Amino acid sequence: MTARNLPVLVLVHGAWHGAWCWDHLIAELTGRGWPNPAVVDLPSATGDSDAGLYDDARAVRQHLARFDEPVVVLAHSYGGMPVTEAAADVPNVRQLVYLSAHMLDEGESLVSPIGGPWYPPENRSIAPPENPRELFYHDVPAEIADDAASRLRPQSARSFEEPLTRAAWKSIRSAYIVCDQDRVFPEGLADKLAPKADLVRRLPGSHSPFLARPATLADTLEDVVSQGPLATGSSKAG
Structure with missing residues (x-):
């Protein structure tokens, strides 16, 4: 794909994080000629x-x-x-890319695949993990990992417990990027989720390639977008 027909890229962060976590990837993408990606700050991670x-x-x-x-x-x-x-009901969304992400079905919540909450059921807010560098950032440069760990915020329990009522990946073409040394997902979970996607790619390293290896993640993102519906003209149904 050329710079003239690159799509708008919207980045959605994970639990405890914020839009700040994408800064290194955004710098990499804009340096390659991508239009400045848009970022979303999720209310559940604001405290x-x-x-x-x-x-x-x-x-x-x-x-x-x-x-x-x-x-x-x-x-x-x-x-x-x-x-x-x-x-699912936003007509201009042409492709979903799940980066070591929960790609679940209607009726499932984030805690469904692991059999329920790992935290006390009365908790309304969940503090960041005590060992974020080991869990999220084990291959991230120390200075960047320390900064990221210092910026983590409490996550609401409701966000983990409310079930999906729709599954957009059923109607929108999708890709899944598996992180091979991910310490967040229970063993094998990403490999169970990935087959739902139309395209699967793998990256070495941790749960946080946007901090550990943003250039490699940008390469992978360009690859999956180049093979997605915007490039091929195909649809999910076709």
């Missing part, structure tokens, strides 16, 4: 314990509706949930 999955989906849907151009959405980790819920 608001009352904000759940549906509030996040509303924020994503409102953001996507701003654009008339074709849109590709890149969702990381928990971000796959509100994107899956929100994108």
